[in-house]
Amino acid sequence: MIRRGLALLGALAAFVVGRVLRIRRAHAVRAMRRAGVEDPEATVTAMYRNLGRGLAELLALPPELPLEIVNEATLSAALAPGRGAVLCVAHTGNWDYVACAAAARRPLTVVTKHLSVGVLDRVWQRIRTRRGVRLVAAGSAARAAQRALARGECVAMMIDQAPERTRGTTVAPFLNAPARVDLAPALLALRAGAPLVTVFPRRRADGRHQAVVGVVHTPPPRARSASERAPLHAQPARARSASEGAPLHTQPARARSASEGAPLHAQPARARSASEGAPLHTQPARARREWAVRTLHDVTAELDAFVRANPDQWLWMHRRWKDAPDPAAPLGATPADAT
Known part of the structure; x- marks a missing residue:
């Protein structure tokens, strides 16, 4: 009974929005015709009906969904x-x-x-x-x-x-x-x-x-090297000094180079690989x-x-193709700064 009432309310809203106010109706019909949808006029009316019914349902949500x-x-x-x-x-x-x-x-x-x-x-x-x-x-x-x-x-x-x-x-x-x-x-x-x-x-x-x-x-x-995946205690003993594990500022002076402790961007370029600075979980x-x-x-x-x-269940009213490139342009072009 409730479902039937919501359907009727949705149909009324669809009539007002789609037939009386005709909000973006012409836009939706054009998009449907371009996409090859059969009987765009009937389909767009069904779309408005679904939209109105959805709004009625949202305003009267039952305890259980x-x-x-x-x-x-x-x-x-x-x-x-x-x-x-x-x-x-x-x-x-x-x-x-x-x-x-x-x-x-x-x-x-x-x-x-x-x-x-x-x-x-x-x-x-x-x-x-x-x-x-x-x-x-x-x-x-x-x-x-x-x-x-x-x-x-x-x-x-x-x-x-x-x-x-x-x-x-x-x-x-x-x-x-x-x-x-x-x-x-x-x-x-x-x-x-x-x-x-x-x-x-x-x-x-x-x-x-x-x-x-x-x-x-x-x-x-994740792009990680073998040494990055291995915990420090699992690395060869010869690769670890007595001071390893201590904060850098507490290690002997002779164990620190001039660039140690400086931000990565301030270190000599030759000390940085192409992937340094990027999060480990990114490619x-x-x-x-x-x-x-x-x-x-x-x-x-x-x-x-x-x-x-x-076709009647998608919101064709969206201006989905605004700011799109010329149809003759190659598809899939991505700006260089996409990420």
Whole structure:
């Protein structure tokens, strides 16, 4: 009964937004036609209906939030060692319902933007935080997200919005047009040594909710030398002096060179290798960037396939292709300072 009432309320909201106000309806129809979606007019009406229904559900969340996780074994395997994961999600199905339902099962941090209307933003944020969703603002989320991953939690990041910058992005094909894609989810996974997993919300025909788990993308292993992996006590005895283990300033003067104790950047150039100064868990910049670009291309292709299979469940109202390069430009170009 409640589900039926929410569906009717959603249909009313869809009529007002999509038929009366026609908010970005023409934009959505054009994007659907370019992507080859059958009957764009009917599909965009269904999209507005799903959006209205989702809003009604969010405002009337029940105490228990049923959620079916499709391919749950895949996600469980990625999280088995007790580590966290970066979840690449999108505005599909009822994404906020799924976030609240997921947070009831496992700690979840969501990287979020703020709505331009203050009162609406406060209501939206409050609904999610009361359901256990931890929110961090996009643009200043790096440290909080890394701490959450270190605690073995999941961090969800949207991948279907146009970035507000060109740095740290790549260009990938999406629904028959080039789109700029943010590399932040892959770079976060690299820094934390955490798997990156696609999870797309979907509404079933009966109105119930699913979280569809896709591919697990594992970042390259930590680049460490054999001597760095071995503990000091396991190194050959001849490599250790009596003063080893003592703070540098307490060792005999003859055991210290002129440059010892100085910051690394102040030491002679010949004493530094190309990889010094980089965190041990990261690969050289080129390899790191290549993995991030390749992964986000794959993730975007996954979302492309999901949207084509469920065209009424994605938010086509987004200006997803704004600031995208000319369609004739080569896809996959990445700024030199992407990382």
